[in-house]
Amino acid sequence: MNPIHEIQQHMTRRHFLGTTGIGMGSLAMASLLGDVPALAETGSGSSHFAPRAKRIIYIHLAGSPPQHDLLDPKPILKDLDGQPCPDSIFQQERFAFIKGHPRILASPYEFRQHGQSGMEFSELLPNLSTIADDLTIVRSMHTDEFNHAPAQLFLLTGSPRFGRPSMGSWLTWGLGSEANDLPGFVVLVSGGKAPSAGKSTWGSGFLPSVHQGVQCRSGPDPVLYLNDPHGMDRSMRRLSLDSLRELNEAAFAQHGDQETRTRIDQFELAFKMQMSVPDVMDISNEKADTLGMYGAVKGASSFANNCLLARRLSERGVRFVQLFDWGWDTHGTGTHDDIITQLPMKCREVDRPIAALIADLKQRGMLEDTLVIVSGEFGRTAMNEERNGSKFLGRDHHPHCFSIIMAGGGMKPGLTYGRTDDMGYAVLENPVHVHDLQATVLHAMGLNHEQFTYRYQGRDFRLTDVHGKVVHDLFA
DSSP: OOHHHHHHHHOOHHHHHHHSHHHHHHHHHHHHHTOSOBOOGGGGTOOSSOOSOSEEEEEEEETOOOGGGTTSOOTHHHHHTTSBOOHHHHTTOOOSSOOSSOEEOOOSSOEEEETTTTEEEETTOHHHHTTGGGEEEEEEEEOSOOSHHHHHHHHHHSSSSTTSOOHHHHHHHHHOOSOSSSOSEEEEEESSSOOTTGGGGGOOTTSOGGGSOEEEOSSSOSSTTOSOOTTOOHHHHHHHHHHHHHHHHHHHHHHOOHHHHHHHHHHHHHHHHHHHHHHHTOGGGSOHHHHHHHTOOTTOOSHHHHHHHHHHHHHTTOSEEEEEEEOOOOOOSSTTSOTTTHHHHHHHHHHHHHHHHHHHHHHTTOGGGEEEEEEOSSEEEEEEOOGGGOOSOOEEEEOSOEEEEEESTTBOTTEEEOEEOTTSOSEEESOEEHHHHHHHHHHHTTOOTTTOOEEETTEEEOTTTTOOOOOGGGBO
């Protein structure tokens, strides 16, 4: 055969483009810009110092629950209910949806103290209140963003713009995974829709794509396209993967593209997942008492099932489990998004499973090294939104303060941290910025957020960008 024809026969479009002037030019430019990923010291699966937590379960209540009605009581609002918002707030604030001069909205729900810590909970959270002394509440969170998608990206990737790696991707890249036959980063979604920022909230950004979150679903195919094609058995699948591996190894040896290595790893992991995922996603072998504790139902697709699956995945060594639950955007335009009908319904859906998850982890001896976080992406206003004259009760977006729940992973149990003003408008004591939370989470996992970097496009990137400080007071 003509040597030129032989070369052409084995040259794919990717190979052709990679070896033309365009490909060489891009490589030269990348070299000048420093666009060569450089692994951080921790990129091989080691911590900077002894970690307090080994794994994270992050529960994101997408849409953002109202802190005034759940975790941060403001009794003074009862005296001001229905009155115009003070000019000191109204004249300096730009609201997302409120028009005109808004009126104060007191919470229709009662708060009581619980546990030896005296932690205050709304009557909408009866189950979480029973484990108050195992929880850490931060009332002084604040963010830079007041719309859902940018705020979700900011919270989970460190930037309000697309393209940055998510928290789970950072951690699996830096620390690896204790699970040999499961992804290190698993995502479970409930509430009928994905978060506003979409799959970028669990994307790998510029990190190797093997570190992106893998979304699991209920039903016969927990992971899409995981099953073998019709007519291919497992032994044939193994042979085909071995052949693919040889081809990819040859391509990697020739071009050195890290994504080729990622492709090899993903094929191998997928082969293992064909056996492990159906097993870990099958809750039929859980005890009836455990199912009842969570409110989980075999074969169902629900937040309760996802909480139980989060525990099962964590037991199997998954580093980061991300739960998203939509339905917390309580603007008050109708019964589907108000704080009288929608909010109590959503609380009934999550209160019991979250409390069960934390209690279950504790009784199995896992809570001490599993960090559980429950948050929205921002807070809600102390004023009624009354969009277009709506008579339903609801609250607008508010970036200046919101509350989150943390448990386990070295956190100080029974602690209520930070304080907001009487209106729940601004933080008065111990502010915790989103970047501070990210720095604190990394610290719990044994990582110095300032040293935990990845070189891309000529600069060192990190989850906390160029900000953030560890909130040491949150640790026991």
